[in-house]
Each structure stands twice: as structure tokens, then as C-alpha cells.
Amino acid sequence: MNLFEYEGKRPSIAEDAWIAPTATIIGDVTIESGASIWYGATLRGDDGPIIVRGGANVQDGTVIHTTPDVTTEIGPRATIAHQCMVHGAFVEEEALVGNGCVVLDGARIGARSMIAAMSLVPPGKQIPPGVLAMGVPVAVKGPIDGTPAEFWVKMNPVYYPELAKRHAVGTHRIEN
DSSP states (O other): OEEEOBTTBOOEEOTTOEEOTTOEEEEEEEEOTTOEEOTTOEEEEEEEEEEEOTTOEEOTTOEEEOOTTOOEEEOTTOEEOTTOEEESOEEOTTOEEOTTOEEOTTOEEOTTOEEOTTOEEOTTOEEOTTEEEETTTTEEEEEOTTSHHHHHHHHHHHHHHHHHHHHHHHOOOOOO
């Protein structure tokens, strides 16, 4: 992993968090127990703090940043899927932000909600708990219960911690 101190602020990473060797963590970033940060993800805590709560996963190619004096927080067991951008936002417990989403300043994603792939959550948008939202800009489509999206919201908090353990012992750099 690539770890950088920035202006005296250093990342704080729990011993049992898994960080991919190609992830980059800069400055005021806290990664709690059981969280995982995947290949090519960048978490840049220079303008304000970033907190990745216990058991959350930040997947490949995602960028997390914030605005000055604002905390970006990824809640317990939440999922930020592949190639997302989360900027100055709060993602609550077990919420899922789908592949390629953009979540902007002051937005809040409610617990166990899903933002469908390629959606844009504009600044300040509040997504209530337990819903499916999608679109550009995002719109709430209804309760997630009973939809195919419910499977992903329930499965990711269980699957990704186990997958991270497998990567921790099963992935080895190949020297040329």
C-alpha cells in the first residue's frame, strides 16, 4: 500500500483492516477494524478527515476526498463499489453506492439504501434509509425491500470481509 503523511497528518489503519498493495492513503484518513480498501483506490485526507468505519469496503479505482473542514464518512459495513467518487459526503451503515457513482458534497446516503450504478448524487441530496435510488441526478424509486437490489445490500457486508481475508493470504506480487 502507498501511505503518505500530509502536513503532519498520518493515516490511522486498524491492524485487521486490509489495504490492497496498490491503494493510496494520504493524510487524515482513519480506517477501522475489518474495513477493506481495494486495488487502485485513493483516499486523500488533505482538506479534511476521511473515516472508513468498521467492516466497510471501498472498491477498486474509487476516489474519496472532501472539502475543507468537512468529514467524509463511510459507515459501518457500507460498500463503495468500483470506480466511484465520493466527495464530502456521508454514507450510512450498510448502504451501497453502486459502480461508477458520483456522490457530492453534503450528500447523505441512508442506512441500507442502494444507489444504482452510474448515478449522480448532487450536493446536499438526502437519500432516506432503506430505498433504491438511481439516475442523473439521482431519484428515489421506492423501498429496497423485495427488489433484486436488496440482495446486494445484504450480501456485500458479509462477502467483502471474507474476500479481503482471501486476498490478504492468497495474492502475491509476481516479479518480472
